[in-house]
Amino acid sequence: MIRVALVQHAAHAERARVWERIEHALDEAARNGAQLVLLPELPLGAYFCQSEDQAAFAQAEPVPGPTSERLGALAARHGLVIVGSVFERRAAGLYHNTAIVLETDGRLAGCYRKMHIPDDPGFYEKYYFTPGDLGFVPITTSVGRLGVLVCWDQWYPEAARLMALAGADMLLYPTAIGYDPRDPAEEQARQKAAWELVQRGHAVANGLPVLVANRCGHEPDPTGATAGIAFWGGSFICGPQGEWLARGEAEPTVLMATLDRAHTERVRQTWPFLRDRRIDAYSDLLKRFRD
Numbered sequence: 001m002i003r004v005a006l007v008q009h010a011a012h013a014e015r016a017r018v019w020e021r022i023e024h025a026l027d028e029a030a031r032n033g034a035q036l037v038l039l040p041e042l043p044l045g046a047y048f049c050q051s052e053d054q055a056a057f058a059q060a061e062p063v064p065g066p067t068s069e070r071l072g073a074l075a076a077r078h079g080l081v082i083v084g085s086v087f088e089r090r091a092a093g094l095y096h097n098t099a100i101v102l103e104t105d106g107r108l109a110g111c112y113r114k115m116h117i118p119d120d121p122g123f124y125e126k127y128y129f130t131p132g133d134l135g136f137v138p139i140t141t142s143v144g145r146l147g148v149l150v151c152w153d154q155w156y157p158e159a160a161r162l163m164a165l166a167g168a169d170m171l172l173y174p175t176a177i178g179y180d181p182r183d184p185a186e187e188q189a190r191q192k193a194a195w196e197l198v199q200r201g202h203a204v205a206n207g208l209p210v211l212v213a214n215r216c217g218h219e220p221d222p223t224g225a226t227a228g229i230a231f232w233g234g235s236f237i238c239g240p241q242g243e244w245l246a247r248g249e250a251e252p253t254v255l256m257a258t259l260d261r262a263h264t265e266r267v268r269q270t271w272p273f274l275r276d277r278r279i280d281a282y283s284d285l286l287k288r289f290r291d
Contacts, residue, residue, distance in 0.1 A: 003258050004211060004256070004259055005029035006212070006236075007022065007040065008216055008253050008255065009022075009025065011046045011047065021252075022043065032254075034080060038211050039174060041213075047176050047219055048222075049125045050124070050221050050223075052124050057128070060087045060089035062089055063086055072108065075105075076104065076106030079104045081146075083172055085097070086098050097113070097114040097132075097151075099111065099112045099114070101146060103142060104142055109139055113133060114129060115132040118152045122221070122229050144261075147170060154173045164274070172213075175213060178215075178229040179191050179229070179230055181218065188230075206274075207264060209240055212235055212236050212237075216231050216251065217252075239264075239267075240267040
């Protein structure tokens with residue numbers, strides 16, 4: 001059994017206040033028996049990718065660096081495995097959207113650099129981030145092999161499958177996603193439902209639990225050109241059959257659930273999708289499109 005927690009919070013302009021929120025959430029998770037905690041994507045400030053602003057590059061930092069060191073100290077203090085998120089400066093002109101994993105003794109267990117980079121209104125990430133080059137490789141920790149992916153990766157079944165094939169025990173998605181406040185309520189509901197559905201599908205198709213930590217709250221467009229983004233929260237934990245184990249609403253929260261490894265094993269024995277894959281017939285997946 002593994003006790004897991006998700007932190008869902010809203011942005012704040014002052015980084016010190018954000019750290020206070022993270023530390024409070026980690027305290028709460030540890031008091032409630034968590035062994036693993038997942039933070040949202042880029043949690044240390046506003047989602048700066050709403051616009052293309054060269055000044056935002058000043059927020060980037062190396063890995064290892066200040067954020068990994070501070071999260072490592074918190075991991076050691078509470079005996080937690082923590083999955084965080086950093087705007088990584090790898091070199092001048094070379095930046096990544098990077099998830100970091102801290103072990104219970106505070107050391108950096110590994111990193112994952114976001115592979116799929118969006119470029120859409122309000123999500124201009126290609127201006128800031130180079131696609132990841134570390135591959136889809138689970139990170140080994142004391143609570144299992146973590147298949148860490150990031151936000152836009154969550155729409156791609158190939159990413160989830162490759163993590164599963166590499167031996168991941170669960171899939172984790174630090175996330176920053178929301179809708180345009182001007183969209184009709186029906187469209188907002190469709191977007192959020194699709195987001196939940198595709199990730200629960202990854203759980204079912206791969207027989208693995210899925211953990212998703214999203215930010216919440218409205219963040220204005222710094223340029224004033226749009227209505228900003230209403231980050232919908234909705235963080236969740238589901239089991240290997242897509243069953244709900246914990247679901248957040250739109251407010252800041254710490255979600256908890258217990259994952260049963262034996263149950264995951266039984267589900268995979270009953271639904272042996274990996275056994276029945278026709279790997280001899282999938283070569284066209286390496287094409288952009290089959291004409």
